[in-house]
Amino acid sequence: MHTQEGQEQVVAGDSGRGSTSRRRLALGRVLGLGSVVVTALVLLSGCSVSDAFYFGWPRDHITDQSNRMFDLWIGSVIAALVVGAFVWGLIFWCVIRYRKRGDELPAQTRYNMPIEILYSVLPFLVVSVLFYYTAIVQTDVDRIQPNPDVTVHVVASKWNWEFEYPDQKDASGQPVSTIGASDYIPVLVVPTHKRIRFVEDSQDVIHSFWVPALLFKRDVFPGGVQNKFEVTIEKEGSYVGRCAELCGTYHSAMNFEVRVVTEAKFEKYMSALASIPYDDPQRQAKALRLAGMPAYATTTYPLQSDRAARKPAQKP
Numbered sequence: 001m002h003t004q005e006g007q008e009q010v011v012a013g014d015s016g017r018g019s020t021s022r023r024r025l026a027l028g029r030v031l032g033l034g035s036v037v038v039t040a041l042v043l044l045s046g047c048s049v050s051d052a053f054y055f056g057w058p059r060d061h062i063t064d065q066s067n068r069m070f071d072l073w074i075g076s077v078i079a080a081l082v083v084g085a086f087v088w089g090l091i092f093w094c095v096i097r098y099r100k101r102g103d104e105l106p107a108q109t110r111y112n113m114p115i116e117i118l119y120s121v122l123p124f125l126v127v128s129v130l131f132y133y134t135a136i137v138q139t140d141v142d143r144i145q146p147n148p149d150v151t152v153h154v155v156a157s158k159w160n161w162e163f164e165y166p167d168q169k170d171a172s173g174q175p176v177s178t179i180g181a182s183d184y185i186p187v188l189v190v191p192t193h194k195r196i197r198f199v200e201d202s203q204d205v206i207h208s209f210w211v212p213a214l215l216f217k218r219d220v221f222p223g224g225v226q227n228k229f230e231v232t233i234e235k236e237g238s239y240v241g242r243c244a245e246l247c248g249t250y251h252s253a254m255n256f257e258v259r260v261v262t263e264a265k266f267e268k269y270m271s272a273l274a275s276i277p278y279d280d281p282q283r284q285a286k287a288l289r290l291a292g293m294p295a296y297a298t299t300t301y302p303l304q305s306d307r308a309a310r311k312p313a314q315k316p
């Protein structure tokens with residue numbers, strides 16, 4: 001008897017130590033897996049730590065409107081993280097607190113009215129708040145004010161762009177304009193800190209005016225349907241523009257450049273453009289040079305249509 005009791009005690013003591021070390025092992029595994037996941041996320045996403053705080057939003061937001069969209073984005077991400085952390089907390093709490101202890105069926109809580117109401121009301125509240133702020137920012141970004149500082153009439157055609165400034169007239173009283181060619185990228189010069197209205201028309205099919213840096217694009221329709229939008233650009237620079245609607249064979253070559261400069265430089269460019277005859281094929285390049293800017297686009301280049309130039313050297 002004495003011997004048997006002693007053996008049972010030893011066995012009981014062993015199993016206690018065993019469960020503690022198993023628990024430590026499990027905790028170690030969870031911590032190890034967690035650190036691998038976090039390291040992999042940072043390394044595989046190729047993000048720097050400062051990028052991480054933009055939560056996927058582009059770092060450069062150069063317009064007044066994109067700043068407001070950025071605020072909405074950050075607010076939505078923080079709200080999502082708060083809700084996510086709360087839900088993850090509840091899940092892990094349930095997993096640990098109510099893990100299986102035996103074969104007895106736990107208390108069933110189906111048809112618990114307060115919980116069911118909470119499930120329905122809380123998501124509705126979350127969606128309503130997100131909708132409210134989205135509607136406010138969208139209305140703000142889409143707002144057309146009575147008197148913009150600069151108006152640009154954008155005319156798209158297969159496969160190039162014309163930019164006309166209706167408020168700026170040349171000697172004959174015609175609005176100043178500039179147009180791209182197959183071997184020349186059109187440059188759209190606009191001033192900083194001014195409200196710019198873009199009025200869009202297409203001469204053939206649907207195109208889409210897209211400047212990625214503005215975080216904005218809008219379709220360009222034919223048939224007298226004029227789309228409009230306004231932006232205030234706060235940062236000088238050259239930004240590539242593209243057609244974002246599959247409009248035909250050379251759709252991918254339908255690029256332009258937006259050059260954002262000081263107001264003084266913009267005025268200088270306008271008068272330079274007005275002083276050069278329309279039939280001068282080098283008109284825009286000359287005007288850009290006169291205003292102290294590079295004569296050609298720096299963010300994109302014309303389609304290389306010379307097939308011989310693209311071919312590898314032929315053997316004789």
Ligand SMILES: [Cu+2]
Nearest residue numbers: 207243247254
């Ligand atoms: Cu197009």
